[in-house]
Amino acid sequence: MGFSVSLDELLGDEVRRDPYPYYARLHELGEAAALPPTAPYAAVVHGYDAAHRVLRDPVFRVLDADHLDRSGLRWRDHPVIRTLQASMFNAPPDEHARLRQLFGQALTARRVAALEPAILRIADGLLDGLAEAGADGRPVDFMAAFALPLPSAVVGELLGVPQRDRDWFPSRVRAFDAVLEIGPRSFREIRAANAAAEELTGYFAALVAARRAEPRDDLVSALVRIRDEQPDQLTEAELSANLIVMYNAGFRTTANLFGNGLALLTARPAALAALRADPSLAPAYVEEILRYEPPVHFAVRYAAEDTEIAGVTVAKGRSVLVLTGAANRDPRRFTAPDSFDPSRRDNRHLAFSGGPHYCLGAALGRAEGRLVLPRLLDRFPGLTLAEAPGERRELMLRGHDRLPVHVVAPHTDRSVRTVRVDLAEPS
Numbered sequence: 205m206g207f208s209v210s211l212d213e214l215l216g217d218e219v220r221r222d223p224y225p226y227y228a229r230l231h232e233l234g235e236a237a238a239l240p241p242t243a244p245y246a247a248v249v250h251g252y253d254a255a256h257r258v259l260r261d262p263v264f265r266v267l268d269a270d271h272l273d274r275s276g277l278r279w280r281d282h283p284v285i286r287t288l289q290a291s292m293f294n295a296p297p298d299e300h301a302r303l304r305q306l307f308g309q310a311l312t313a314r315r316v317a318a319l320e321p322a323i324l325r326i327a328d329g330l331l332d333g334l335a336e337a338g339a340d341g342r343p344v345d346f347m348a349a350f351a352l353p354l355p356s357a358v359v360g361e362l363l364g365v366p367q368r369d370r371d372w373f374p375s376r377v378r379a380f381d382a383v384l385e386i387g388p389r390s391f392r393e394i395r396a397a398n399a400a401a402e403e404l405t406g407y408f409a410a411l412v413a414a415r416r417a418e419p420r421d422d423l424v425s426a427l428v429r430i431r432d433e434q435p436d437q438l439t440e441a442e443l444s445a446n447l448i449v450m451y452n453a454g455f456r457t458t459a460n461l462f463g464n465g466l467a468l469l470t471a472r473p474a475a476l477a478a479l480r481a482d483p484s485l486a487p488a489y490v491e492e493i494l495r496y497e498p499p500v501h502f503a504v505r506y507a508a509e510d511t512e513i514a515g516v517t518v519a520k521g522r523s524v525l526v527l528t529g530a531a532n533r534d535p536r537r538f539t540a541p542d543s544f545d546p547s548r549r550d551n552r553h554l555a556f557s558g559g560p561h562y563c564l565g566a567a568l569g570r571a572e573g574r575l576v577l578p579r580l581l582d583r584f585p586g587l588t589l590a591e592a593p594g595e596r597r598e599l600m601l602r603g604h605d606r607l608p609v610h611v612v613a614p615h616t617d618r619s620v621r622t623v624r625v626d627l628a629e630p631s
C-alpha cells in the first residue's frame with residue numbers, strides 16, 4: 205500500500221491546509237490504524253462506524269482529571285486546564301450527567317425556539333452593518349462583521365452576558381481555545397491561554413455576583429439559584445467553568461459554520477442559487493456544510509480498560525484520536541463523500557460528535573444556520589468573495605480568519621467573472 209499512518213504528517217502544513225486527501229488515504233487502510241508506541245495516541249480512528257462506536261462506548265472516556273493525574277502532567281498549575289477539567293467537556297460519567305442536565309435546561313428545543321426572534325433581530329442588525337460597511341462595492345470582512353459577532357451575541361443573549369461586554373470576549377476566547385488544537389503548543393500560547401482563562405473566570409465571577417444580587421430571566425441567574433438552593437448540585441468552580449466553555453463552544457464553532465459555508469457556496473454558484481430560490485432547503489444545506497467542512501475535525505478519548513477498535517488493540521489508559529472530519533468523508537458511509545451535495549439522504553454526520561458528549565448546543569447551532577443563511581443571501585443578491593479565502597490550519601475550530609466579501613457588485617464588468625466561475629464549479 206505504501207502508506208503508513210504518521211501523526212507528523214497529519215500535523216504538517218500540507219495536511220493542515222487540506223486534510224481530505226490524507227483522510228482518503230486513511231480510508232484505504234480500514235476504519236482505524238495503530239500508531240507507533242511513542243505516539244501520544246494508540247490509534248487514529250477515521251472510519252464512520254468505528255468513530256461512532258468510540259464516541260458512544262463507555263469504555264472510551266473523555267480526558268478526565270484521573271487520566272491527567274496518571275499522565276503525570278502538572279495540569280492544576282494551568283488555569284486553562286483547570287477550567288476545562290471543571291467543565292462538562294472533561295467530566296467523568298457521573299459528574300458529566302449532573303452538569304449536562306443542569307446546563308442543558310438552557311438549550312432544550314423549546315428554549316432554542318424561543319431564541320429565534322432574537323437570532324433574527326441580531327442577524328438583521330448585523331446585516332445592516334454589513335450593507336453599510338460594504339456600500340459601493342467596498343470589500344468587507346464577513347468574519348469580523350458578521351460570522352463572529354452573530355453567535356457571540358446569541359450565546360450572550362442565552363447566558364445573559366450584557367451587550368456592552370460582548371466585544372471584550374473574542375480575543376480572550378481565541379487565546380483560551382488555542383490549547384484545544386492538536387499538536388504541541390508554544391510556551392507563549394499556553395501563557396496567553398492561562399491569562400485568558402483567569403480573565404474569563406474573573407468576568408463570570410463578577411456576573412454571577414451581579415445576578416446573585418439582582419436576578420434576571422437568564423441562564424446565569426437560573427444557575428445561581430440552583431447553586432444557592434442546592435450547593436451539592438453545583439460548585440462555584442463548576443458554575444464559572446461551564447459558563448466559560450459554553451460561551452466558547454457556542455461561538456467560534458457557529459462562526460466557522462457561516463464562514464466555511466459561505467466560502468463553499470460562493471465557489472458553487474448553482475448550489476447557492478438553488479438555496480436562494482428555495483430557503484426551505486436551508487436545513488439540508490446546513491447539514492451538508494457541517495458534514496463537508498466541519499468546524500471541528502477531531503475528538504480524543506482514552507480507554508478505561510484494555511480494548512480494541514476496528515481490530516486495533518488499545519491498552520488501558522492509552523488514548524485514541526477520533527477523526528470525525530475523516531469519518532464525515534468515509535466512502536463506506538457516504539456516497540461520493542467528496543462531493544458537496546445538499547440533497548443527500550440520511551446525512552447523519554459526526555460534526556456534532558456523538559454519544560454522551562454530543563454537542564449540547566446542536567439545536568441552537570442548527571437554528572442559527574437555518575435562519576441566517578437564507579436571510580444573508582436574500583439581503584445581498586450580489587454577494588461574492590472579494591478575494592480567494594485564506595488558508596485554514598486548525599483542525600479544532602477550523603475556519604477562515606478573514607473572508608473579505610463584496611455585498612454589492614464593485615464597479616467592474618462582473619458578467620465576465622460570473623461565466624468563468626460557473627464553468628469552474630467544483631463538486
Ligand code: HEM
Nearest residue numbers: 292293453454457458461500503556557561563564565569
Ligand atoms: C455549528 C456549531 C457547533 C458545532 C460544529 C459544535 C461541535 C461540537 C462538538 C464536536 C462537540 C463534542 C466534543 C467531543 O465529543 O469531545 C461539542 C460539544 C459541546 N457543545 Fe457544541 N458545537 C456547535 C455549537 C454549539 C453551541 C451553539 C453551543 C452552546 C451555546 C454549544 C455547546 C456545546 C457544549 C456545552 C458541549 C459539551 C457537551 C458535553 O461535553 O456533554 N455548541 N460541540
